[in-house]
Amino acid sequence: FIGLSHMPALTSVFRDMTSIRFEHPQWIPENCTACGDCWTVCPDTAIPGLVNDVSEVLDTVVKHLQKAGHKLEHLPKAARQLESKLRAIFDEAGDKGAVRPMISEGIAKTIKDSSLDDDQKQVLRKEFKLFEAALGDFQFALSRPYYSVPEGKQKNSGGLLSITVNPYTCKGCMECVAVCDDDALRKVTQSEESIKGLKQDWDFWLELPTTPQKFIRVDNLEERIGALETILLDKNVYGALASGDGACVGCSEKTVLHLFVATMEALMQPRVEKHVEYLNDLIQRLEKHIQIKLVENVDVSDTDAMAKVVQEMSNSDLTLSGIAGRMEKLQGTKPIDQEWLRRATQLLAKLKNLRWKYTTGTTGRGRSSMGWLNATGCTSVWGSTYPFNPYPFPWANHLFQDSASMAMGIFEGHMAKMADGFRTIRLAELELEGKYNPAEHDPYFTYFNWHQFTDEEWLLCPPVVAVGGDGAMYDIGFQNVSRALSSGKPVKIVVVDTQVYSNTGGQACTSGFIGQISDMAQY
Incomplete structure (x- = not known):
């Protein structure tokens, strides 16, 4: 490593x-x-x-x-x-x-x-x-x-x-x-x-x-309605940040970031659970749809032919393949649409793979609840001192000032992956409704991206978060933050504002107050 x-x-x-x-x-x-x-x-x-x-x-x-x-x-x-x-x-x-x-x-x-x-x-x-x-x-x-x-x-x-x-x-x-x-x-x-x-x-x-849901007294977390501290009674939410890191004793930065991460976890959990239930239902319906389409050419209304087949197979087990084979000999049949079968079975395979990513994935923990881009500074030092990593989700650090810019790039890549999943779901829904039209839908889904997401799809997208202190975000990195905000990309930016350069002793910077007194800026 x-x-x-x-x-x-x-x-x-x-x-x-x-x-x-x-x-x-x-x-x-x-x-x-x-x-x-x-x-x-x-x-x-x-x-x-x-x-x-x-x-x-x-x-x-x-x-x-x-x-x-x-x-x-x-x-x-x-x-x-x-x-x-x-x-x-x-x-x-x-x-x-x-x-x-x-x-x-x-x-x-x-x-x-x-x-x-x-x-x-x-x-x-x-x-x-x-x-x-x-x-x-x-x-x-x-x-x-x-x-x-x-x-x-x-x-x-x-x-x-x-x-x-x-x-x-x-x-x-x-x-x-x-x-x-x-x-x-x-x-x-x-x-x-x-x-x-x-x-x-x-x-x-x-x-x-873990705590049963009935004891978590929050009516609407997004609107901050309820006893918000009760979300932390859920073991998975409270443990969304593992600790065991090198932060200072009583570090207030850790408290703030823990509450942020826990809130994100509490928001994402029910959404993902509901989405996995929908995927399970969609997979079952698509499997049944394919099965029905494959056997629909067997004309069961021809009672004479069906009686003859049953008579011929009276001394052996009746199987679907056996019945279909004999009916085909008696009646003839239309060839199966190979292009449809290839498209439908590929959709089914992609849906099952998508469900696996949500429930298990390469880590065994399912899909992560967010991605984290950390500016170099106090938070990056206690959060990345080898080999102790307190984060259960993807985390990256580059330079002091560029976490917001990195978040913009990560966001685009992440949204491309999310678009792949939503594209598969939408195509499966069109197939089940009998509305799929290659001439209409293929060009649309070729260029399908996050700009076309529905509100419900947006809520399923784990946030991409840029984190840094006020020195990284308001001082040397302010141009990166400004660019991210003006880009229209919905990345989240968390500023741990201590009003000094915390990581290097407490020097004053342009994000602090004129004349302020800090550890290394006494006058």
């Missing part, structure tokens, strides 16, 4: 930040109001919030034990009984109190009320000991937004909130503690024991499913 000037995506997940911090946050669930400030401000994606149904938590523990090789006789069924008892305990507690002791209380009640005989109850008691050991000290909260309010609307619909520290990416900046006004996060000194606890909790967090 070094020889090619390339870095694999997401390599920063292999980095462990444990050794660079002396303190870490500790969550106090009974004080938490679920405001979301902590997981929003964290620059290192190190304190994700998560909401799970009670059944999801219990099922995760049971699956963990089964995966570890434990043969569970009574626990899977007892877990359902435990859930009902926990709901009653939670309702009594309201939205206050630590959940972990309540789970132990619910387990004791489940064992006590069990109808099993003494020997079976002893087995159940041992299985619940395994259950508690697997759950460890993992903490949950009964919060008003995610438990009490949903429960008030519909019984048994409330979820358990967890806020978990990622021990591998947390740098100990304590930004989360600083923004918490409810004493729900406290600074504690790191020790061998605390590291062990963090890692155990994180391992369990990885096994929990």
